[in-house]
Amino acid sequence: MPTVQTNDIETYYELRGDGPPIVFIHGALADHTAADQQLEVFSDAYTAIAYDIRGHRKTTNPHNESYSIDLLVEDLYEFITARGLDRPVLCGVSMGGMIAQVYASRYPNRLSGLVLADTFTPVFVNRRDRIERTVLMNTLILLLRLVGYNRAKGLMMWFGRKLDGDNTTSLRVEVFPDMDTAAAVNALQAVTSFHKVDIDFASITVPTLILYGEYESSVISRHAPTLAAEIPSATVQEVPNAGHASPWDNSEFFNGAIEDFLAQIARSPGEESGPPVGPSGK
Secondary structure (H helix, E strand, O other), X not given: OOEEEEOOEEEEEEEEOOOOEEEEEOOOOOOHHHHHHHHHHHOOOOEEEEEOOOOEOOEOOHHHOXXXXXXXXXXXXXXHHHHOOOOOEEEEEOHXXXXXXXXXXXXXXXXXXXXEEOOOOOOOOOHHHHHHHHHHHHHHHHHHHHHOHHHHHHHHHHHHHHHOOOOOOOOOHHHOOOOOHHHHHHHHHHHHXXXXXXXXXXXXXXXXXXXXXXXXXXXXXXXHHHHXXXXXXXXXXXXXXXXXXXXXXXXXXXXXXXXXXXXHHHHOOOOOOOOOOOHHHO
């Protein structure tokens, strides 16, 4: 079982292919298998890597301690360093997108590109956003604590489809791994506290692709204009016939958009070729 030491944990990962590295970061309550289709497609030309975030599937979380997005960012830093990945492209989905955007703001010169899919920013864009995000996340956490994660999965998937307007079918119980209720609560609490994370979007200097499903809920999609406006080299694409799980709902379009993005990066002049450096280029 391939693992690497990252901070106080052993991080499980899968690696396929050979070439420039691209790292896929899954969302809360998922695991590395969420990127199976991407590993298959991109391993033809890239070193495609997916790993289990702390407390998910095969990566443990000692003593089930709570954690923050900040800690998950440092886990990712240690993972990339330990694996010796030279300026990878990061592709983060949902909570993975939160991790990826913070990482890119703090370590911009350690990346070649950034893909943010189905995710939101730390900032509440308006009063409605604050209320909806807070109520949604706290309701989900309360549900988990009342009935347990594995019993609540079906209801959570049903609720997720309702947020997508019943326009998608890929959110199914069987695509999410079983996990302890405490681990699930820790993951959702990290998402809930994301608004406390400090991020300077102007420091994200790498080319950035922002992907959102056509039927994504407004809780998520309202952040696309913020990301597009504040990240200097960002473009936004809507994934047709997709909701919050756009890599599953329309994997052909999702993967094609990333392939085109990677081709643009390869053609872009002036990419830095020096060794990776520390946070914000320091």
